[in-house]
Amino acid sequence: MVSSKTNEWETPQVLFDKLDDEFHFTLDPCATKDNAKCQKYYTKDQNGLLFDWSSDVVFMNPPYGGHTGKWLSKAWHDSLNGAIVVCLIVSSTDRSYWHDFIFPHASEIRWVRGRVTFGEAKTTAPFASAIVVFDGKRKDDDPQRQQYYKNKNATWQYVMV
Secondary structure, three states: OOOOOOOOOOOOHHHHHHHHHHHOOOEEEEEOOOOOOOOEEEEOOOOHHHOOOOOOEEEEOOOOOOOHHHHHHHHHHHHOOOOEEEEEEEOOOOOHHHHHHHHHHOOEEEEOOOOOOOOOOOOOOOOOEEEEEEOOOOOOOOHHHHHHHHOOOOOOOOOOO
């Protein structure tokens, strides 16, 4: 779905397939019956946040809106218990979930070049996207991460490129 009247954006199959070739997903916790990307999936009515993902390789395109942080918190916590969670999200780095979960805990951030065309849309999304990976393997001793923690509550951050 791609209407601004909804917070659900159907993942393009070609994007999913590229990631699936790399990760071999077993769970889609943010699906509908019609757009599930994995054989094992949870719908809005089932609420994927309530299930254990720790034994899964998860592809997650969460509902975009006020609850994205809850989904990213779940992704991070379950990755600490064995899950690998790959998230397709809006790359609005001003959102608190980027600073609370992604920057300090993600193992990998991939910036999507251009804008994604979701579902059956004829135009691209009105926002940029990113792929975020939580696999429980981040290194806290990385000097760049240590600098981030040191400045976590600062208004701005240095980023090394």
